[in-house]
Amino acid sequence: DAALTVPDKQVDSVCPYCGVGCQLTYNIKDNRILYVEGRDGPANHGRLCVKGRYGFDYAHHPHRLTKPLIRRADAPAKRGDFTMDPERVYDVFREATWDEALDAAGLGLARIRDTHGRRSLAGFGSAKCSNEEAYLFQKLVRTGFGSNNVDHCTRLCHASSVAALLEGIGSGAVSNPVMDVTRAEVVIVIGANPTVNHPVAATWMKNAAAAGTKLVVCDPRRSDLAPHAHRYLQFKPDTDVALLNAMMHTIVTEGLVDRAFIESRTIGYDELERNVADYSPEQMAPICGIDADTIRYVARLYATSKASMILWGMGISQHVHGTDNARCLIALALMTGQIGRPGTGLHPLRGQNNVQGASDAGLIPMMYPDYQRVNTPGVRDKFAQAWNVDPATLDDQPGLTVVEVMDAILAGSVKGMYIMGENPAMSDPDANHARDALAALDHLVVQDIFLTETAYLADVILPASAFPEKTGTFTNTDRMVQLGRQALAPPGDARQDLWIIQQLARRLGLAWNYGHPAEVFDEMRGTMPSIAGITWDRLERESSVTYPCTEEGAAGEPIVFTEQFPLQGGRARFVPADIIPADERPDDEYPLVLITGRQLEHWHTGSMTRRTVVLDALEPDPVALVHPLDLAALGGQPGDVVTIESRRGRVALYARADDSSPRGAIFVPFCYYEAAINKLTNPALDPFGKIPEFKYCAIRVRLGGT
Numbered sequence: 001d002a003a004l005t006v007p008d009k010q011v012d013s014v015c016p017y018c019g020v021g022c023q024l025t026y027n028i029k030d031n032r033i034l035y036v037e038g039r040d041g042p043a044n045h046g047r048l049c050v051k052g053r054y055g056f057d058y059a060h061h062p063h064r065l066t067k068p069l070i071r072r073a074d075a076p077a078k079r080g081d082f083t084m085d086p087e088r089v090y091d092v093f094r095e096a097t098w099d100e101a102l103d104a105a106g107l108g109l110a111r112i113r114d115t116h117g118r119r120s121l122a123g124f125g126s127a128k129c130s131n132e133e134a135y136l137f138q139k140l141v142r143t144g145f146g147s148n149n150v151d152h153c154t155r156l157c158h159a160s161s162v163a164a165l166l167e168g169i170g171s172g173a174v175s176n177p178v179m180d181v182t183r184a185e186v187v188i189v190i191g192a193n194p195t196v197n198h199p200v201a202a203t204w205m206k207n208a209a210a211a212g213t214k215l216v217v218c219d220p221r222r223s224d225l226a227p228h229a230h231r232y233l234q235f236k237p238d239t240d241v242a243l244l245n246a247m248m249h250t251i252v253t254e255g256l257v258d259r260a261f262i263e264s265r266t267i268g269y270d271e272l273e274r275n276v277a278d279y280s281p282e283q284m285a286p287i288c289g290i291d292a293d294t295i296r297y298v299a300r301l302y303a304t305s306k307a308s309m310i311l312w313g314m315g316i317s318q319h320v321h322g323t324d325n326a327r328c329l330i331a332l333a334l335m336t337g338q339i340g341r342p343g344t345g346l347h348p349l350r351g352q353n354n355v356q357g358a359s360d361a362g363l364i365p366m367m368y369p370d371y372q373r374v375n376t377p378g379v380r381d382k383f384a385q386a387w388n389v390d391p392a393t394l395d396d397q398p399g400l401t402v403v404e405v406m407d408a409i410l411a412g413s414v415k416g417m418y419i420m421g422e423n424p425a426m427s428d429p430d431a432n433h434a435r436d437a438l439a440a441l442d443h444l445v446v447q448d449i450f451l452t453e454t455a456y457l458a459d460v461i462l463p464a465s466a467f468p469e470k471t472g473t474f475t476n477t478d479r480m481v482q483l484g485r486q487a488l489a490p491p492g493d494a495r496q497d498l499w500i501i502q503q504l505a506r507r508l509g510l511a512w513n514y515g516h517p518a519e520v521f522d523e524m525r526g527t528m529p530s531i532a533g534i535t536w537d538r539l540e541r542e543s544s545v546t547y548p549c550t551e552e553g554a555a556g557e558p559i560v561f562t563e564q565f566p567l568q569g570g571r572a573r574f575v576p577a578d579i580i581p582a583d584e585r586p587d588d589e590y591p592l593v594l595i596t597g598r599q600l601e602h603w604h605t606g607s608m609t610r611r612t613v614v615l616d617a618l619e620p621d622p623v624a625l626v627h628p629l630d631l632a633a634l635g636g637q638p639g640d641v642v643t644i645e646s647r648r649g650r651v652a653l654y655a656r657a658d659d660s661s662p663r664g665a666i667f668v669p670f671c672y673y674e675a676a677i678n679k680l681t682n683p684a685l686d687p688f689g690k691i692p693e694f695k696y697c698a699i700r701v702r703l704g705g706t
């Protein structure tokens with residue numbers, strides 16, 4: 001029946017999944033999304049991947065939370081090692097009115113603050129929420145809780161990249177948009193799997209390669225981008241610094257550095273040059289597994305082209321040496337002057353749709369909005385004035401990061417949490433430890449759209465709005481601030497996140513009354529110079545404006561650092577790095593390596609995509625990608641159940657024969673609650689970015705279930 005499939009409404013918005021930020025149109029009938037079409041946004045030009053095109057019906061899933069829930073007095077005791085069953089929600093929770101739930105949630109948090117002090121509370125916001133929601137969330141923690149214990153999943157993805165970028169070039173965001181790959185002569189993609197994680201961005205890389213750009217893919221796992229590459233370097237896991245220092249050694253010894261750039265725009269080069277002298281390609285070849293001639297060839301290619309660009313992902317960042325990895329990439333660009341022009345620069349591919357914006361908006365424990373450090377003199381007073389609070393209300397010490405919060409709970413210093421849209425019970429390393437911590441809280445408030453593994457441990461659950469049910473701005477990996485427009489009404493009694501945050505704020509003593517996201521955005525502009533020139537009206541008209549945009553009417557700057565870097569004296573800084581091994585190496589007991597990541601069809605902890613009919617049908621079951629020879633050595637066949645164990649936990653899942661990883665390295669996606677692989681991962685942290693080592697830990701594997 002054509003009448004059933006003809007939309008009665010079309011709403012232009014943005015994809016809710018990855019940081020590429022594809023613009024799309026929702027086609028709606030009777031408050032349901034019928035289908036999605038790509039539109040001509042600056043990052044996608046009409047293209048969408050399978051998630052953007054088919055991953056929308058989670059919003060209509062029967063598991064949606066539609067009533068506030070309060071933990072029953074006779075509920076089973078909270079246990080970290082629970083088994084999730086959304087069908088049995090009423091064994092644990094009872095429905096409540098909004099007033100009852102908000103009073104229980106807000107007053108419970110206020111009681112802990114007043115009894116145990118302001119650092120006894122912590123909040124995790126979400127990179128899936130809008131800039132306005134992120135901003136209000138961190139403002140609530142800072143002014144309502146009174147501490148900087150606020151963080152989100154950037155700590156789990158690019159925190160080390162941001163630490164290195166802020167230190168080296170003064171800005172944690174990208175220097176050039178993805179689309180610049182089409183203007184580059186040479187593109188290095190390292191530690192990233194864009195065909196899976198940034199699929200539309202990958203199409204631009206493939207187009208560029210087809211048009212003559214020399215694409216160099218460097219990764220221990222052979223991605224689907226590798227066949228399009230001019231050179232593919234399958235270096236050994238955990239040897240990034242060896243490979244990159246050997247490239248820099250070549251550039252130095254062959255006189256390929258850009259002396260004029262180094263002298264006019266950087267500091268610290270001599271120390272870097274001294275450091276890489278010890279890393280000849282011959283010495284590093286056996287360590288990283290790439291022959292010396294190839295290392296030299298790629299180094300020359302990168303250094304001598306008219307425009308070379310580097311893009312990277314979490315293969316670089318999720319190591320205890322993640323900051324060092326990123327420091328090497330920054331040094332490569334600086335020593336060759338490959339930054340500040342079209343087709344050059346540094347691009348950490350940001351994961352979630354708004355991880356860039358959430359970080360910009362201050363959802364991090366050491367910085368206020370726009371990366372203004374909480375302990376820089378004058379900054380606290382500036383925000384106290386902007387927020388109309390006594391400066392003493394605001395903590396002048398950095399707060400706890402994601403993994404540190406879990407440790408603090410078990411140490412007894414953090415007793416209450418407010419978690420909006422994140423699922424640390426699935427996403428944190430050593431997930432059993434994280435679940436034990438969440439279960440040990442005196443008071444946990446979770447705001448989400450589904451009964452996630454984290455929500456199961458809550459005292460109060462506040463049913464929130466899905467992406468298409470609200471309006472807000474989202475900042476993509478290219479620094480484009482884009483408008484997502486409301487297309488649906490939330491189901492049942494679910495409410496918009498901005499409303500819920502404000503209701504909780506009132507119960508913490510804050511008299512907020514923002515009527516529309518535009519009012520929050522206007523306040524943000526007043527505290528964030530980078531977006532000061534972007535008006536809501538302009539976003540309504542243009543849908544997308546790139547920051548920095550400091551003056552109204554300014555075009556925005558897709559390419560930055562053209563003349564100087566935002567550091568003292570306008571100069572970038574070289575920071576040398578040496579080889580630091582992974583925290584947990586294979587040994588006789590645990591002889592294999594675990595690498596975790598995502599699949600094309602699923603997103604993060606799977607709470608949305610596994611409730612999407614098409615995506616779940618494509619990848620319905622938990623799988624481990626095992627090299628065929630390793631599987632044969634186990635005596636197994638594709639499809640057999642295998643049990644993977646580390647020193648921290650054990651899961652059973654199906655083996656898939658896959659030779660994209662080297663022998664001895666097993667890849668497992670982290671989206672399957674039935675086989676939550678983060679029970680196995682290592683919580684050891686990079687000392688600078690405080691990011692866990694998701695890309696390397698020691699495991700053993702055997703055939704059969706647990």
Ligand code: SF4
Pocket residue numbers: 015016017018019020021022044047048049050051052053197198199200201
């Ligand atoms: Fe959405 Fe990313 Fe796919 Fe674009 S590439 S449609 S933003 S998931």
